[in-house]
Amino acid sequence: MLENEVEIKSSSELVKTVEGLKNDGYRYSTMICLKANDGHDLIYIFEKDNKLKNLRYFVKPGEKPKSMSGIYLCALLIENEYQDLFGLTFEGLAIDYKGHLYLTPNSPKSPLA
Amino acid sequence: MTTIIPFGPQHPVLPEPVSLKLELDNDVVVGVLPSLGYVHRGLEKFIDTKDYNQTTYICERICGICSALHGITYTKSVEKLFNAEVPERAEYIRVIVGELNRVHSHLLWLGLFADGFGFESLFYECWKYRESVLDVLERITGNRVIHSISKVGGVSRDLTKEHIDMILKMLDTLEPQIKDIEKVFVNNYTVKKRTVGLATMSKQLAYEAGTAGPTLRGSGNAIDVRETEDWDIYRDLGFKTVVEKDGDCYSRTKVRVKELYESIKLIRNAISKLPNGEITTPIKGFPTGEAIMRTEQPRGEVVYYVKGNGTKNLERLKIRTPTFANIPSLLLTLPGVKLADVPIVVLTIDPCISCTER
Numbered sequence: 001m002l003e004n005e006v007e008i009k010s011s012s013e014l015v016k017t018v019e020g021l022k023n024d025g026y027r028y029s030t031m032i033c034l035k036a037n038d039g040h041d042l043i044y045i046f047e048k049d050n051k052l053k054n055l056r057y058f059v060k061p062g063e064k065p066k067s068m069s070g071i072y073l074c075a076l077l078i079e080n081e082y083q084d085l086f087g088l089t090f091e092g093l094a095i096d097y098k099g100h101l102y103l104t105p106n107s108p109k110s111p112l113a
Numbered sequence: 114m115t116t117i118i119p120f121g122p123q124h125p126v127l128p129e130p131v132s133l134k135l136e137l138d139n140d141v142v143v144g145v146l147p148s149l150g151y152v153h154r155g156l157e158k159f160i161d162t163k164d165y166n167q168t169t170y171i172c173e174r175i176c177g178i179c180s181a182l183h184g185i186t187y188t189k190s191v192e193k194l195f196n197a198e199v200p201e202r203a204e205y206i207r208v209i210v211g212e213l214n215r216v217h218s219h220l221l222w223l224g225l226f227a228d229g230f231g232f233e234s235l236f237y238e239c240w241k242y243r244e245s246v247l248d249v250l251e252r253i254t255g256n257r258v259i260h261s262i263s264k265v266g267g268v269s270r271d272l273t274k275e276h277i278d279m280i281l282k283m284l285d286t287l288e289p290q291i292k293d294i295e296k297v298f299v300n301n302y303t304v305k306k307r308t309v310g311l312a313t314m315s316k317q318l319a320y321e322a323g324t325a326g327p328t329l330r331g332s333g334n335a336i337d338v339r340e341t342e343d344w345d346i347y348r349d350l351g352f353k354t355v356v357e358k359d360g361d362c363y364s365r366t367k368v369r370v371k372e373l374y375e376s377i378k379l380i381r382n383a384i385s386k387l388p389n390g391e392i393t394t395p396i397k398g399f400p401t402g403e404a405i406m407r408t409e410q411p412r413g414e415v416v417y418y419v420k421g422n423g424t425k426n427l428e429r430l431k432i433r434t435p436t437f438a439n440i441p442s443l444l445l446t447l448p449g450v451k452l453a454d455v456p457i458v459v460l461t462i463d464p465c466i467s468c469t470e471r
Binding site: 050073076102 | 146147149150153155157320321322323324336338340342403404405407414418420428429431433437438440441442444445
């Protein structure tokens with residue numbers, strides 16, 4: 001558990017919370033992806049007035065998380081990175097490299113998964 | 114009708130490979146698609162085979178320009194997992210080496226930028242002055258590029274009186290030299306003609322685009338990790354965030370020039386307040402839990418996430434580098450720019466592809 005962390009239970013709650021943070025003037029810093037209980041934990045990191053706020057969302061196996069690039073355009077690179085490295089599929093990505101931001105067709109698939 | 118042309122991955126202004134597919138209407142950019150991955154090294158996976166101390170050496174090798182600050186950020190993040198109290202002298206030495214790192218990085222960038230618009234003599238001057246910083250770093254750390262100063266629990270080398278005298282003497286020589294090149298970067302007709310009003314990002318746009326460092330501060334956002342509690346030692350050193358309001362290539366350049374003076378001031382203050390004592394504290398056991406650590410690299414905020422599971426290896430290391438945060442801003446600033454100005458705009462985010470391609 002990180003400092004100032006909020007656990008998000010559903011995809012719709014995540015979108016609503018991120019929209020709310022943007023309206024409150026939070027800057028998108030980055031997102032962390034890690035393996036957790038057959039699925040993945042996504043930790044969204046936001047910053048305002050030099051303080052971090054973290055949202056943790058558990059992605060169930062087979063679930064396609066919603067892209068935040070429609071709210072914060074800058075989310076597109078990190079989401080594409082996790083499509084490559086963890087084999088996730090983000091729905092609604094502003095620019096979708098379809099698993100080939102870093103990886104070539106001959107690369108190992110989802111090397112961090 | 115539009116034309117697609119490739120900018121990179123090999124291009125005279127890019128020391129490292131990154132590609133932009135530019136969509137042009139005549140000679141004006143109307144669309145951009147960045148393409149990465151030409152030299153991706155998979156270092157976040159590689160640390161699976163290294164223990165948490167060895168990972169320090171991997172992090173220092175992410176980038177040859179901001180190597181010291183990568184090492185410092187990583188070691189500080191692991192120290193958070195241990196709740197370790199690092200000797201104050203070690204923290205001051207980290208600041209001194211980190212700021213020397215920033216000075217040489219900004220001089221390197223100013224040289225590359227001058228080269229980007231064909232001002233070769235200015236490029237030579239910047240890089241000539243940078244050499245004196247590298248010489249000092251080599252003498253005090255034993256290494257010219259990968260300084261290897263920070264380790265979990267403190268620093269690997271102490272500063273002697275000879276080192277301190279050498280740093281102060283170098284700064285006394287360097288400061289007037291920076292004033293000389295500042296006159297050119299700030300006042301020269303050609304430089305202003307190529308940079309003023311180019312690729313302007315408003316304060317709000319730069320903030321919402323998640324930019325970092327001089328790219329963010331050049332648009333009027335006074336955000337610098339050195340003002341946060343993550344690295345609170347800077348508060349004692351009189352740090353002031355450098356901000357420019359206009360949001361164009363000229364503003365981003367001025368931020369970097371002014372930050373050189375700020376770094377010199379910080380180094381002098383750190384030396385004057387350098388406490389006596391130990392430079393390392395023993396760390397025992399293996400890390401557990403999660404931590405996030407941020408520091409301000411020359412290109413902006415770097416974010417390290419570490420997760421330990423009680424073994425010698427970290428379960429997860431994630432690094433968000435400043436260039437990774439700044440690349441999406443090109444999608445917003447390049448449309449409307451003429452093809453001839455694209456290299457200037459790309460250079461003003463100070464792209465470090467080594468960092469991006471961890």
